[in-house]
Amino acid sequence: MRKSRIAILTAAILSLAIAVSIQIRASTPESLIKQAEEELTETFRILGKAGSADDASLRSIIAQLNEALRLLEEAEQYTFEGRVTEANTSAEEALSLIEKAKGEAESALEASSQIAFQVLVFSWSMVPVASSLTALVTTRGYGWYIKRRRRKLLDMAIMRKREKEKK
């Protein structure tokens, strides 16, 4: 009974120590910088697909990402100088900016894919419509032209006949 109690206590202390060490590791500036860089890479990949997004939103997202890059550089410099608190603040700021930009990039991607799809559907659906209209207008136009020409010829023939009759 006593042995099992000791074992449970040891396990609890060990898990607590592991949790604390994980927490400490997670909040180091290096891990925050790494996490921010990974998020930035992912955001950039999304942005690459949303190339046809509108210019204003693309500019706004890129401005945020460039600001995040500046903050990350700052965080790296603080880390190098051993200023952990400042490094953490800069890295956290960068991370929150990147996360915001990522959300906007996802929306831009969705919007641009939707627009691209609509343009594609519209362009291809216009093909049969325009072709039918062209064929219809051309056939009718040609028919009307032939009719007009025939009538002219007929009128000329009638006039000639009348002139002959007068003579």
Place this chain on the structure above:
Amino acid sequence: MFRLRVSEGGKRFLTILIASLLIYSTIAYISTTPRPKEQFFQLYILGETKMAEKYYPDDNPNISPKTPVQWYLGVTNFMGSVEYIIIKAKLGNQTLQPPNEASVMPANLPTIIEFRRILLDNETWEIPFTWKIANVDMKGEMAFLTLNINNKNITVQGVGAKGGHNFRIILELWILDKETKNYVFGWKTQGQRRVAWLQIWFNATIAP
């Protein structure tokens, strides 16, 4: 046996319809398919007057310690898409190999500083590059430098020059590959890899 009878007008209509379908399909295909264009970056370096001149103070490539040198690095994105670029500055000497364009290999030299930026298509980014020799460490005949670039001190180990002659600052253009998520030297266009790099030579003046 069933025989389809089509009038002259009907035949004409069908012929024009088929021809129009072909023409309009071609137009739709061309308008919805992005045209391939030449993709490239432009990398340049300017002197203190923001022109391709006066790269050294008094046009003298012998730089004495604490003498500030002002350059401007520029890069323009003509890739047709948003690009994540890195300009890596490296210090080299006469014997160490610069980047190889044929094998698309970067210089095997330590990076002393790097600049990162995400660029829109057709966007130009210009960065001031202010540097000076903060310290010259002599080991025998070889001079090793501590540089101060944009107010950051960087001691470059492993790259020395005899009597401080023929150092060079090499600038390489790297990008983030969207597919592999890796940073790569140069870029891919029409199935080929291209690179952009620059170098400027200088001598470090050693105090007697």
